[in-house]
Amino acid sequence: MGWRRLDSEQLHQGPFLSLHRDRVLRPDGGSGVYDHVAVHDTVRIVTLDDQENVLLVEDDFYLQARRMLHLPGGGTDGEDPAAAGRRELAEEAGLVADRIDHLATLDPLPGVTAARLHLVVATGLSPGAGTPCRDGTEIGMTATWWPLGQAVAAVYTGRITDAGSVAGLLLAVKEERPVHRSDERS
Amino acid sequence: MGWRRLDSEQLHQGPFLSLHRDRVLRPDGGSGVYDHVAVHDTVRIVTLDDQENVLLVEDDFYLQARRMLHLPGGGTDGEDPAAAGRRELAEEAGLVADRIDHLATLDPLPGVTAARLHLVVATGLSPGAGTPCRDGTEIGMTATWWPLGQAVAAVYTGRITDAGSVAGLLLAVKEERPVHRSDERS
Numbered sequence: 001m002g003w004r005r006l007d008s009e010q011l012h013q014g015p016f017l018s019l020h021r022d023r024v025l026r027p028d029g030g031s032g033v034y035d036h037v038a039v040h041d042t043v044r045i046v047t048l049d050d051q052e053n054v055l056l057v058e059d060d061f062y063l064q065a066r067r068m069l070h071l072p073g074g075g076t077d078g079e080d081p082a083a084a085g086r087r088e089l090a091e092e093a094g095l096v097a098d099r100i101d102h103l104a105t106l107d108p109l110p111g112v113t114a115a116r117l118h119l120v121v122a123t124g125l126s127p128g129a130g131t132p133c134r135d136g137t138e139i140g141m142t143a144t145w146w147p148l149g150q151a152v153a154a155v156y157t158g159r160i161t162d163a164g165s166v167a168g169l170l171l172a173v174k175e176e177r178p179v180h181r182s183d184e185r186s
Numbered sequence: 187m188g189w190r191r192l193d194s195e196q197l198h199q200g201p202f203l204s205l206h207r208d209r210v211l212r213p214d215g216g217s218g219v220y221d222h223v224a225v226h227d228t229v230r231i232v233t234l235d236d237q238e239n240v241l242l243v244e245d246d247f248y249l250q251a252r253r254m255l256h257l258p259g260g261g262t263d264g265e266d267p268a269a270a271g272r273r274e275l276a277e278e279a280g281l282v283a284d285r286i287d288h289l290a291t292l293d294p295l296p297g298v299t300a301a302r303l304h305l306v307v308a309t310g311l312s313p314g315a316g317t318p319c320r321d322g323t324e325i326g327m328t329a330t331w332w333p334l335g336q337a338v339a340a341v342y343t344g345r346i347t348d349a350g351s352v353a354g355l356l357l358a359v360k361e362e363r364p365v366h367r368s369d370e371r372s
Contacts, residue, residue: 059213062189163353
């Protein structure tokens with residue numbers, strides 16, 4: 001059964017997002033409208049050095065009106081996730097990664113947007129050609145290396161609230177420590 | 187320094203979301219516009235029985251054009267998260283929870299919306315007065331009990347992609363098993 005799209009109209013086109021109204025048939029057969037947002041996918045990068053430290057950045061978020069501690073990353077600008085991850089890592093931390101591995105692809109807010117959230121792991125790090133090249137929204141950004149266990153603890157205490165950073169760190173800690181886990185059922 | 191809001195204009199008001207354009211000063215002092223979406227917060231419920239099984243539901247998501255397996259929950263309709271969790275659990279599974287405990291409050295897509303994602307744990311379950319009362323978008327929804335470890339495994343295999351369900355399950359597995367974890371640094 002499922003949903004059916006009858007038609008779609010663009011209500012707004014802005015620099016970063018557009019708004020669309022679709023006329024739909026719902027799973028029960030009733031008709032209605034479904035407003036949704038189109039925005040580039042997001043990438044978040046779990047950047048790990050050889051001592052199992054992870055890079056976290058902190059900057060001012062406009063809508064939350066506070067500084068947020070999170071994994072590096074941002075909008076993909078339509079690039080593939082690995083390319084976007086490399087670009088963001090250079091821009092935000094001045095680092096080049098030898099490897100970018102896929103960790104997960106999630107749906108951050110599936111009732112509002114089809115945009116996806118890509119989580120990647122960056123390893124084999126070296127300094128880039130230049131210093132970080134942050135944009136005008138990131139001018140107060142700081143970058144700090146955290147022991148992975150402490151970053152995960154900052155998830156549990158509620159200091160890290162960005163959903164992509166929470167999922168990335170919790171997934172990475174499993175990936176990093178398969179032999180230490182004795183509590184998995186499957 | 188941070189961001190400053192100069193003014194705000196509503197561009198669209200729909201049944202479930204509204205779109206706003208703010209004129210802002212960015213952290214670097216430059217001026218620009220910031221389009222953002224206002225939508226009710228989301229709640230996702232980790233519903234646990236006495237045998238450490240967790241309730242998962244599956245239904246058709248319009249924007250993803252596929253069925254998605256996820257924790258019960260949805261928009262809060264402006265209620266507090268515990269009340270919204272109780273309502274969603276009754277509507278989607280016909281269950282009443284004796285306890286609703288806060289697990290985490292996250293920012294699902296912080297560059298696009300200030301709406302938050304509330305994760306709660308429901309325990310002490312009993313059948314409600316009636317059968318599930320699903321709305322027209324949930325007509326094909328199924329609900330199934332999963333051993334918590336298998337639900338977490340479905341996160342790692344990529345079957346569960348809803349960010350709130352991923353974070354809720356990964357956080358709950360830690361909450362449930364503090365004495366079994368030997369791999370935490372802090």
